[in-house]
Amino acid sequence: MNSIIRRSFYPLYNNTFKLTRRLLADATINEKIDKIVKENKVVVFMKGVPDAPRCGFSNAVVQIMRMHAVPYESHDVLADENLRQGIKDYSNWPTIPQVFINGEFVGGCDIMLQMHQSGELVEELKKVGIKSALLTAEESKKEENK
Numbered sequence: 216m217n218s219i220i221r222r223s224f225y226p227l228y229n230n231t232f233k234l235t236r237r238l239l240a241d242a243t244i245n246e247k248i249d250k251i252v253k254e255n256k257v258v259v260f261m262k263g264v265p266d267a268p269r270c271g272f273s274n275a276v277v278q279i280m281r282m283h284a285v286p287y288e289s290h291d292v293l294a295d296e297n298l299r300q301g302i303k304d305y306s307n308w309p310t311i312p313q314v315f316i317n318g319e320f321v322g323g324c325d326i327m328l329q330m331h332q333s334g335e336l337v338e339e340l341k342k343v344g345i346k347s348a349l350l351t352a353e354e355s356k357k358e359e360n361k
Contacts, residue, residue, distance in 0.1 A: 244301035284348030
């Protein structure tokens with residue numbers, strides 16, 4: 216009789232245990248992401264690393280950051296599956312890369328490209344005390360032309 220009860224309740228217990236463990240892992244990764252995003256002015260969650268991006272979209276974001284000479288924290292989502300899914304849940308955005316400025320989700324590659332082209336990225340960086348290298352180069356040209 217005891218083994219029948221155990222066999223009846225084990226799947227329920229085991230599934231509950233797995234669900235609880237998953238919820239705790241989600242809470243932990245969410246807290247980790249929240250801390251990363253809030254402690255850094257600019258954060259990029261990407262595939263690969265800045266010196267070796269592993270997708271074209273991540274590479275495009277890295278190139279935009281380089282053009283503006285933005286110091287940023289990067290995290291390789293391919294190195295940690297929990298981080299990869301966790302960042303999608305955290306931002307409620309399904310794709311990678313993801314860029315955060317001053318603790319707020321800005322967007323992915325397309326949005327960063329639009330912001331770069333429109334000049335809005337320069338303004339957003341200014342708000343957090345980062346002067347774009349493109350702005351500096353433009354000012355230098357104006358000084359030379361005087």
